Amino acid sequence: xxxxxxxxxxxxxxxxxxxxxxxxxxxxxxxxxxxxxxxxxxxxxxxxxxxxxxxxxxxxxxxxxxxxxxxxxxxxxxxxxxxxxxxxxxxxxxxxxxxxxxxxxxxxxxxxxxxxxxxx
Amino acid sequence: xxxxxxxxxxxxxxxxxxxxxxxxxxxxxxxxxxxxxxxxxxxxxxxxxxxxxxxxxxxxxxxxxxxxxxxxxxxxxxxxxxxxxxxxxxxxxxxxxxxxxxxxxxx
Numbered sequence: 001x002x003x004x005x006x007x008x009x010x011x012x013x014x015x016x017x018x019x020x021x022x023x024x025x026x027x028x029x030x031x032x033x034x035x036x037x038x039x040x041x042x043x044x045x046x047x048x049x050x051x052x053x054x055x056x057x058x059x060x061x062x063x064x065x066x067x068x069x070x071x072x073x074x075x076x077x078x079x080x081x082x083x084x085x086x087x088x089x090x091x092x093x094x095x096x097x098x099x100x101x102x103x104x105x106x107x108x109x110x111x112x113x114x115x116x117x118x119x120x
Numbered sequence: 121x122x123x124x125x126x127x128x129x130x131x132x133x134x135x136x137x138x139x140x141x142x143x144x145x146x147x148x149x150x151x152x153x154x155x156x157x158x159x160x161x162x163x164x165x166x167x168x169x170x171x172x173x174x175x176x177x178x179x180x181x182x183x184x185x186x187x188x189x190x191x192x193x194x195x196x197x198x199x200x201x202x203x204x205x206x207x208x209x210x211x212x213x214x215x216x217x218x219x220x221x222x223x224x225x226x227x
Binding site for chain 1: 121152154155156158163164165166168169170175207209211212214215216217218219220221
């Protein structure tokens, strides 16, 4: 079945970086875009950016420009999201989610989420 | 960035009630809007895309309407499993912003 499986929970110190993985299975990896969305404790959803697994092109929300990098490995059908210069406000659950096109369609399959805790 | 304003932010309703949630965009987004349902501790679930297209497998009591700047999500007869938080999202232009959410609780 179609699924996105994310890496496990992380605890990081302020100033460090975190890299979260999202492994896709059950569909053609390069046929769907992948988004990253985060949710701080008790808060709403925040879109971080998108990657096209086919060519690797990306677009990031301005808020994260310079701190986030999204990459993909087509040999393992995995996308990665790396966030640097972590601060306490980055404590959140991070989700990957796919969509059939960059625009218009919603995100129909989501990963289970990865909890990232930033604490000294 | 396009701002999405959901109302109400909190809603108390009974099983069987008809529920309507509104999402207003700060500028026109055609029909590039999706609705999601999220339950505590779970990932969001896509309900509707393109403003009014029901995602496969989603019960027909959910419906969406609107275009331009004003959109609605309607649940025709609220069921126990529908108590959750609902989010709208615009997919017209980057960044793909979300509304603030509407929490639907049992009356």
